[in-house]
Amino acid sequence: MEKTSKKDIIADAALKCYLHSSYSGTSIDDIVRASGMSKGGIYWYFKSKDEIFLYIMEKKFEEWEKELAKRLDFDEPARVILGKFVDFLGEIIVAPILVIFHEFLINTRDKEILKKARACLDKYQHNDFMIKRIIKKGIATGELKAFDPETVTNILIGSLEGLSFRLFTGCYDRETFKHTTRVALNVFFDGLANK
Secondary structure (H helix, E strand, C coil): CHHHHHHHHHHHHHHHHHHHHCCCCCCHHHHHHHHCCCHHHHHHHCCCHHHHHHHHHHHHHHHHHHHHHHHCCCCCCHHHHHHHHHHHHHHHCCCHHHHHHHHHHHHCCCHHHHHHHHHHHHHHCHHHHHHHHHHHHHHHCCCECCCCHHHHHHHHHHHHHHHHHHHHCCCCCHHHHHHHHHHHHHHHHHHHECC
């Protein structure tokens, strides 16, 4: 239990540093100062700054997954469920830690760290499964036409990722992102609706 709490103290201090100075702008020495621990103490729990960051992201993805599970009610129509899902993604997509995660992925060259980051990201890709489940439900209940759920999921995810990229690159603000994703979702469902 003590190791977990010490790891969390380090992770919390590191997160504050990353949010203040970005991933690349934060050093182990910054984390040492912020945590009040020695450098050796930090290295006892984590091998590197990368490992600390991945630990933070794994915890964050787990937190988001639990929050999403609370918000979704699979007894509702597919359109409503997917609307709630997209609203949730709209909230987290602009989370500063996710922006820093993208910076981390772009700047990391260590293949082993990238492999671990990919595994962390694969947990986040649980969203693909969730969207596919919602689409399958809509097809099963007759709410949606019987298109291939895998293809429909890929189209929707590609659209959402494209919209997210435009948000990240400053093409529009968060409100425009929310509005655009809502309109895209309505167009998407109108095309799939079993009339």
